[in-house]
Amino acid sequence: MARRGDTIELAVLGLLHEGPMHGYELRKRLNLMLGWGRLLSYGSLYPALKKMLRNGLIEETVPSGPQTRRQRIVYKVTEAGTNEFERLMSEVGPAAWEDDNFDIRFRFFSSTDMEIRLRVLEGRRSRLQERLDRVQRELSMTQKEADRYAAELQRHGVESVEREVRWLSDLINAERGVPLQDGRPETSQSSKPSEKLPEAPTTSATS
Amino acid sequence: MARRGDTIELAVLGLLHEGPMHGYELRKRLNLMLGWGRLLSYGSLYPALKKMLRNGLIEETVPSGPQTRRQRIVYKVTEAGTNEFERLMSEVGPAAWEDDNFDIRFRFFSSTDMEIRLRVLEGRRSRLQERLDRVQRELSMTQKEADRYAAELQRHGVESVEREVRWLSDLINAERGVPLQDGRPETSQSSKPSEKLPEAPTTSATS
């Protein structure tokens, strides 16, 4: 389970956990956090919502009060939905450290406990590290890329992934409660996540 | 035209331009440059090659010399393929600055002239800038994101895109022949592409 397709589901469950919402609103929020890349289309959001309705993960209510705007369908999580959300969030396998999937999970990290958080963070880090190693290894076997643009692309790519790895390391240290950690002094100006963000409510919302 | 699906086609044409190759080899190289993300599967490469064969963009030859390994099918570009490659590379519309598409184009920048390069680079930069503006605007409307992880994700996302924008700016300056440019002094340690990489062979390889 937890294949790529469950990404939207996880995100929707997480967002609805913060309060009932209608589709349009959901899409806007999703686009704000989803990968900074492509936008989520209605053509994939609404069918996903219908599917979740069928599976009983969410409920729809059409508010009959004074309608400011057009009829809006407000969704909220059911108990089954909460269970499913917790189940999905506690999956720590490879699927959990895929790009989009990781971002969503991270966004809702407050809903899991530290153990899960650490596993996901470390999983993602080692996945990125592998990628880096593989590229660097294969790069040394091939000739030094005569083309300047190809070389620049490669350099930039490696640098980006390295930054990402440092970011993850900082987060892992913060989770473990390491206040600032010495680290390698030359790269110490890397990121330093907002505060320290260690300890956090271990309670997963079981309302 | 130039929808998402043409990305593989463009990449294959570009690579074969640097010399004939068989599928397995092609895949390896593609994976080295393609987005640093997901790997390209055989299930999408081989069908793509077949399609290009049908369209006459490439030719296959089974080398009958001493076979070290198993039978390998070596592909090379046809004249039609070269034309198509040049046509694709000179498209400067929005599709050209999509993530993967941009990377591929950049990789083969040597095959186009500076005007095209500048348009693609600037297009991508403004696309990223838009994204940044939209997020920052919507962020100021919503409350300040109470959740620490949500906030951290946002911060990191913004920072990454900002870095990308600086990278593109440096490249644009380099293209224009600006040696180092003053810029804002605090962010001057940003990237500085390998050399200056201005001028480049305007000749597109016409076999």
Added chain:
DNA sequence: GTTAGCATGTAAGGAGTTACATGATTTT
């Protein structure tokens, strides 16, 4: 001899985008 890597393919299925379709409400 058996595992690992080279090498090429096909079939089924999933996920999401594009384009279409509709209509209310608010702002200019």
Added chain:
DNA sequence: AAAATCATGTAACTCCTTACATGCTAAC
């Protein structure tokens, strides 16, 4: 009055991934 934004949805299509299927060669 027009344009923009809110709001929900469907159908067709494209693309890619997964899993399967095959078989050679090199290394252990």
